[in-house]
Amino acid sequence: MKYARVYAGDVKVGDELPPLVKGPIQQIQLTRYAGASGDFNPIHQDDEFAKAAGMGGVFAHGMLSMGFVAQALTDWAGAGRVRKIGVRFAALVRLKDTVTCRGRVLATSSKDDLHLVELEIWAENGKGEKVVSGKATVALPSRE
Amino acid sequence: MPIQINKSVVGKEMPPFVVTVERGKIKEFARAIGDLNPLYLDDRVGQASEFGDIIAPPTFLTTFRDESADTSALLRELGTDISRVLHGEQEFEIHRPLRPGETFLCRSRVLDVYEKTGKSGPMAFVVREMVVTDKTDEIVATARHITVVRL
Numbered sequence: 304m305k306y307a308r309v310y311a312g313d314v315k316v317g318d319e320l321p322p323l324v325k326g327p328i329q330q331i332q333l334t335r336y337a338g339a340s341g342d343f344n345p346i347h348q349d350d351e352f353a354k355a356a357g358m359g360g361v362f363a364h365g366m367l368s369m370g371f372v373a374q375a376l377t378d379w380a381g382a383g384r385v386r387k388i389g390v391r392f393a394a395l396v397r398l399k400d401t402v403t404c405r406g407r408v409l410a411t412s413s414k415d416d417l418h419l420v421e422l423e424i425w426a427e428n429g430k431g432e433k434v435v436s437g438k439a440t441v442a443l444p445s446r447e
Numbered sequence: 448m449p450i451q452i453n454k455s456v457v458g459k460e461m462p463p464f465v466v467t468v469e470r471g472k473i474k475e476f477a478r479a480i481g482d483l484n485p486l487y488l489d490d491r492v493g494q495a496s497e498f499g500d501i502i503a504p505p506t507f508l509t510t511f512r513d514e515s516a517d518t519s520a521l522l523r524e525l526g527t528d529i530s531r532v533l534h535g536e537q538e539f540e541i542h543r544p545l546r547p548g549e550t551f552l553c554r555s556r557v558l559d560v561y562e563k564t565g566k567s568g569p570m571a572f573v574v575r576e577m578v579v580t581d582k583t584d585e586i587v588a589t590a591r592h593i594t595v596v597r598l
Contacts, residue, residue, distance in 0.1 A: 374484075389591070
């Protein structure tokens with residue numbers, strides 16, 4: 304089941320998120336993301352502009368890749384469970400690239416009713432290069 | 448000849464602005480990412496959930512912007528323009544999920560500006576923070592954003 308519920312007691316350090324493969328990236332998705340996010344930087348829409356800016360052509364919004372990584376987290380932990388997510392945009396995502404989102408549990412902690420899981424998270428393009436890397440914290444329910 | 452970045456913007460506070468979360472905007476945003484989680488898209492699933500309504504995805508905070516502000520004004524003040532900037536880093540601390548119809552106050556400021564030389568030459572890093580509070584003055588989220596300027 305895609306949105307299976309994960310409980311705090313089931314999670315161990317070293318556990319990996321099920322990989323989430325997004326893309327291939329198409330221009331229409333970047334246009335749609337511009338409208339939805341309000342980021343109309345022409346560098347994501349207009350190839351001539353992106354080339355003139357020295358970027359070699361259009362590339363995806365970093366925030367779109369961060370949205371993909373957040374989806375990998377919430378597909379696993381559940382929507383509304385992410386308490387912190389921080390990433391560095393390490394490389395550009397180009398048109399036709401696939402983006403594979405991954406994560407691994409770094410630490411778990413429990414205090415009273417609050418069960419936190421810290422993860423490293425990242426996304427790779429089709430060549431296996433990291434395009435996004437960072438950390439996240441999710442709060443999970445306990446079984447009781 | 449590399450451009451000069453105006454570091455005097457450090458500490459600058461932008462005028463506070465108000466954002467009301469719109470139901471349709473949450474759904475449009477989730478669909479643009481291709482994240483079809485029913486807690487973002489299906490009102491009935493939202494109502495039956497512990498949240499009482501649909502909620503916004505974690506990165507939805509990126510849509511919180513001051514519609515009345517001139518977005519290129521800060522770039523001009525820094526001494527650059529949009530063709531030179533890249534998104535370097537982004538972090539969200541989210542204390543609770545955001546729901547449609549809620550109104551929030553957003554306060555942004557420039558925390559730091561520093562320069563570094565990387566593989567692709569000299570760059571400036573502009574660190575901004577936005578604190579989002581609800582009607583009870585409770586902080587619901589904090590966003591930290593690093594813009595990279597190619598010098």
